[in-house]
Amino acid sequence: MRNANDPLLKSWVKVPEDSDFPIQNLPFGIFKTNELNPRAGIPVGDYILDLEVLLEHSFFNSLKTDVKNTFNQPFLNPLLAKGRLALSEVRNRISELLDINNSELQNRPDLIEKVLISKNRIQELKPIDSKNYTDFYSSEQHARNVGSMFRDPDNALLPNWKSLPVAYHGRTSSIVGTNVPIKRPKGQFKSKDGSIGFGLSQKLDFEFEMAFITCSNTELGEPIDTNLAENHIAGLLMFNDWSARDIQAWEYQPLGPFLGKNFASSISPWLVTLDALEPFRIEGPKQKTEPLDYLKFQKPSHFDVQLEVILRSGSSETLITKGNYKNLYWNICQQLAHHTVNGCNIQVGDIYASGTISGKEPDSYGSMLELSWNGEKPVVLNDGSERTFLEDGDEIIFKAYAEQEGIRIGFGELRNRAISN
Amino acid sequence: MRNANDPLLKSWVKVPEDSDFPIQNLPFGIFKTNELNPRAGIPVGDYILDLEVLLEHSFFNSLKTDVKNTFNQPFLNPLLAKGRLALSEVRNRISELLDINNSELQNRPDLIEKVLISKNRIQELKPIDSKNYTDFYSSEQHARNVGSMFRDPDNALLPNWKSLPVAYHGRTSSIVGTNVPIKRPKGQFKSKDGSIGFGLSQKLDFEFEMAFITCSNTELGEPIDTNLAENHIAGLLMFNDWSARDIQAWEYQPLGPFLGKNFASSISPWLVTLDALEPFRIEGPKQKTEPLDYLKFQKPSHFDVQLEVILRSGSSETLITKGNYKNLYWNICQQLAHHTVNGCNIQVGDIYASGTISGKEPDSYGSMLELSWNGEKPVVLNDGSERTFLEDGDEIIFKAYAEQEGIRIGFGELRNRAISN
Numbered sequence: 001m002r003n004a005n006d007p008l009l010k011s012w013v014k015v016p017e018d019s020d021f022p023i024q025n026l027p028f029g030i031f032k033t034n035e036l037n038p039r040a041g042i043p044v045g046d047y048i049l050d051l052e053v054l055l056e057h058s059f060f061n062s063l064k065t066d067v068k069n070t071f072n073q074p075f076l077n078p079l080l081a082k083g084r085l086a087l088s089e090v091r092n093r094i095s096e097l098l099d100i101n102n103s104e105l106q107n108r109p110d111l112i113e114k115v116l117i118s119k120n121r122i123q124e125l126k127p128i129d130s131k132n133y134t135d136f137y138s139s140e141q142h143a144r145n146v147g148s149m150f151r152d153p154d155n156a157l158l159p160n161w162k163s164l165p166v167a168y169h170g171r172t173s174s175i176v177g178t179n180v181p182i183k184r185p186k187g188q189f190k191s192k193d194g195s196i197g198f199g200l201s202q203k204l205d206f207e208f209e210m211a212f213i214t215c216s217n218t219e220l221g222e223p224i225d226t227n228l229a230e231n232h233i234a235g236l237l238m239f240n241d242w243s244a245r246d247i248q249a250w251e252y253q254p255l256g257p258f259l260g261k262n263f264a265s266s267i268s269p270w271l272v273t274l275d276a277l278e279p280f281r282i283e284g285p286k287q288k289t290e291p292l293d294y295l296k297f298q299k300p301s302h303f304d305v306q307l308e309v310i311l312r313s314g315s316s317e318t319l320i321t322k323g324n325y326k327n328l329y330w331n332i333c334q335q336l337a338h339h340t341v342n343g344c345n346i347q348v349g350d351i352y353a354s355g356t357i358s359g360k361e362p363d364s365y366g367s368m369l370e371l372s373w374n375g376e377k378p379v380v381l382n383d384g385s386e387r388t389f390l391e392d393g394d395e396i397i398f399k400a401y402a403e404q405e406g407i408r409i410g411f412g413e414l415r416n417r418a419i420s421n
Numbered sequence: 422m423r424n425a426n427d428p429l430l431k432s433w434v435k436v437p438e439d440s441d442f443p444i445q446n447l448p449f450g451i452f453k454t455n456e457l458n459p460r461a462g463i464p465v466g467d468y469i470l471d472l473e474v475l476l477e478h479s480f481f482n483s484l485k486t487d488v489k490n491t492f493n494q495p496f497l498n499p500l501l502a503k504g505r506l507a508l509s510e511v512r513n514r515i516s517e518l519l520d521i522n523n524s525e526l527q528n529r530p531d532l533i534e535k536v537l538i539s540k541n542r543i544q545e546l547k548p549i550d551s552k553n554y555t556d557f558y559s560s561e562q563h564a565r566n567v568g569s570m571f572r573d574p575d576n577a578l579l580p581n582w583k584s585l586p587v588a589y590h591g592r593t594s595s596i597v598g599t600n601v602p603i604k605r606p607k608g609q610f611k612s613k614d615g616s617i618g619f620g621l622s623q624k625l626d627f628e629f630e631m632a633f634i635t636c637s638n639t640e641l642g643e644p645i646d647t648n649l650a651e652n653h654i655a656g657l658l659m660f661n662d663w664s665a666r667d668i669q670a671w672e673y674q675p676l677g678p679f680l681g682k683n684f685a686s687s688i689s690p691w692l693v694t695l696d697a698l699e700p701f702r703i704e705g706p707k708q709k710t711e712p713l714d715y716l717k718f719q720k721p722s723h724f725d726v727q728l729e730v731i732l733r734s735g736s737s738e739t740l741i742t743k744g745n746y747k748n749l750y751w752n753i754c755q756q757l758a759h760h761t762v763n764g765c766n767i768q769v770g771d772i773y774a775s776g777t778i779s780g781k782e783p784d785s786y787g788s789m790l791e792l793s794w795n796g797e798k799p800v801v802l803n804d805g806s807e808r809t810f811l812e813d814g815d816e817i818i819f820k821a822y823a824e825q826e827g828i829r830i831g832f833g834e835l836r837n838r839a840i841s842n
Contacts, residue, residue, distance in 0.1 A: 023643060098728055130552075131551075131552050131593055131594065132592055132593060132594050133674075134592075137676060142819050156720070158674050158675060160671055160672060160674065163609060163617050163671075164609055164671075164672060164782040166591070166672070166675075166676055166679075167676065167679055168589070168676035168677050168679055169589070169590040169591055169592050169679070170554075170590055171553055171590050171765065172552055172553060173552065173553050173641075173766050173767065173771070174641055174764075174765050174766055175799070183764050185763035185764050186644075186762055186763060186764070187762060187763050188584060188585055188713065196584050196713070198714075220594075220595055220597065220604070220684075220685065221604040223607075244763070247763065250581055250584075250585075251581060251587070252675075252677075253579050254579060254583065254587075254673075254677070255556075255558060255587055255588065255589035255677040255678065256589050256675070256676040256677025256678075257676065257677075258587075258588055258589055258590070259759070259760070259762070259763040259765065262590070262763070262765045263641075263763040264641065264764075273662065292609065292619050293619075293620070302571050338680070339680070341607055341608060342606035342607060342608050342665070342668065342680040342682070342683070342684040343595075343604050343606050343607075343684045343685075344592065344594065344595050344680065344683045344684055345594050345595055346594065347594050350594070380782045399432070410454070416591070
């Protein structure tokens with residue numbers, strides 16, 4: 001069978017060398033143009049493929065899955081609802097059509113004009129509409145950093161941390177896409193003198209996370225086995241869990257973070273499929289504390305994906321952290337198995353974020369809280385200015401990509417600017 | 422103007438004396454029958470009014486609101502989306518049509534047969550489909566009870582509790598309606614010897630809460646003022662926040678409850694409007710700790726609603742707690758203002774539960790955890806058996822009603838049986 005991940009595949013669509021979107025990637029997203037309503041697309045090189053136009057011209061007739069009315073939609077949910085295998089089928093078909101050895105579309109200049117839209121003409125939209133969003137806390141270094149700062153450096157990890165993937169529920173109403181400004185929230189905080197203040201957060205922060213998206217509805221009461229978990233997972237997005245540390249610190253006991261988080265979260269535009277990430281599957285860290293049976297797994301389900309956070313201030317950009325998605329203790333299959341072991345059901349389009357991803361090195365920490373050690377060690381930017389937390393006008397840019405043999409499976413960019421009004 | 426709450430109003434539909442659904446109530450819900458698909462209805466006495474049939478026969482032509490395609494739906498969301506005033510308009514119109522002095526429907530025996538369906542022929546369904554569910558923690562006695570049991574009786578309330586309405590996000594996928602069995606969850610717990618066990622929860626519990634439901638979509642970044650909050654609230658439901666105390670105790674630090682809660686929550690079938698509860702509006706407790714400005718309010722927004730929990734075991738029923746919705750420190754307007762003060766947006770159909778409602782008297786506590794003081798004081802049932810937590814087969818029945826001048830504005834029943842498979 002043809003392998004859509006084959007590094008030797010070439011497309012007749014020109015793909016710049018440093019592009020996130022070679023023929024081996026083919027992630028799914030939602031875009032619009034001045035003329036076109038929101039719809040599903042796949043980026044390749046500097047173009048976006050309009051899937052609805054391909055459908056209208058019968059290019060999907062050979063598929064087993066009926067994809068009618070899944071592309072001309074404002075969110076990917078109807079497509080995701082077709083399931084993991086259907087997504088593979090669509091991706092494989094597009095790979096075929098874009099292959100330099102395939103003439104079906106290549107020889108139709110009249111159509112190409114309609115099907116391939118320059119990335120400069122499109123607006124990337126929020127790709128999914130979610131009813132459920134869970135945030136894990138699965139990076140050991142992040143949990144240690146936070147535990148050290150706010151509790152006790154000698155007992156930074158709580159006793160349950162290596163026994164189960166700690167997580168909590170977040171809010172879906174305030175999840176936005178790329179290029180949407182993030183309004184600095186107001187709220188209560190405890191001042192240094194012990195009094196309770198109110199006003200704009202002075203500790204606005206990002207958290208670099210990756211999130212997996214589910215593509216099935218399960219029945220309440222039916223747990224998912226670790227070894228079958230990936231059948232329910234469509235792919236990954238970048239996730240920014242915007243945080244207001246001063247609001248969070250005062251409110252979070254005993255029931256967890258609330259207003260310090262739910263003013264906004266943002267997700268990246270292109271859903272990179274697990275299929276495309278297959279060549280980047282790697283072993284995670286040894287779990288020396290033996291997991292309970294329901295958390296044991298056969299196939300490694302960590303992925304080697306490099307992460308970058310750039311802070312743009314005025315016209316100056318500074319790479320403030322470089323991490324890797326593999327820096328998690330719990331993998332996505334363990335996360336999903338744990339989430340459902342009590343019978344909790346999952347739904348199409350659910351977001352499961354990893355928690356802030358921090359590596360061992362201080363320059364790989366995934367939040368300003370950790371990079372500046374709660375304000376003690378300011379981060380110096382390329383324009384000479386310093387940051388402990390984010391200032392109005394600062395733009396946070398996330399990038400993520402897996403790379404080998406000259407093939408870069410990228411996630412595009414997630415950009416959001418902090419504003420006060 | 423005609424007042425739909427007037428205690429002197431009588432209907433031509435016979436309403437038994439102890440009915441939850443006199444002409445002064447008229448709550449909204451979703452029902453189906455063997456012949457009819459799910460649709461919106463209003464209970465009156467022992468009948469359910471089919472709103473779609475009334476629409477088809479032009480009984481809503483006089484309304485300002487266009488209610489087409491809002492009744493023939495599996496959830497109330499499209500109707501709620503019309504807003505608070507539209508709901509009032511529909512309720513007022515139904516009150517008019519059912520009035521003993523009105524002949525429009527009363528004189529149409531052919532139609533009455535179609536419009537009024539005996540409650541024995543219908544199945545009550547989950548009335549709303551929610552994207553967001555927040556659980557507050559607003560009963561002072563409940564917070565004190567939990568704080569005493571698990572932390573320190575001398576400092577049972579945490580320092581933030583009287584400064585803000587503590588809350589956290591829950592999961593919507595596992596919210597079910599009445600008569601749906603609740604499967605006892607499996608999970609991790611810490612055994613007495615300190616080892617980590619896994620299996621069926623041995624501490625299955627209910628929590629009696631009331632929940633308000635929102636009927637508008639607000640913009641991200643736009644807080645809601647306490648004094649305008651009720652414009653966004655359609656009405657109230659009973660809410661059972663099913664809990665597994667052993668799972669919860671082991672997992673909840675530091676990010677709050679997760680699998681100990683998200684295996685199931687249940688909501689009652691009939692949304693009682695704030696309009697219908699207007700005569701039962703009362704002052705809440707004095708807030709001696711002065712609230713910050715954004716939590717100050719003009720009109721009292723507590724409601725005098727009596728709550729009962731019945732445990733049915735075999736054929737024996739025991740009233741195990743009697744509480745009142747007024748036993749909350751924070752009112753619904755303060756809750757909504759707090760939730761949005763950081764700019765968090767709200768959506769149509771959101772659920773905002775009160776947290777367990779416990780009064781000062783031990784027989785008014787709203788959970789087995791408190792009634793049995795974490796298992797130390799078993800609750801004796803009418804059949805002579807004892808309970809610390811729930812056993813398989815136990816059915817938990819919630820009732821709620823506001824009553825004065827012989828008029829009972831009731832919420833019907835929320836019934837769910839605990840099962841193991």
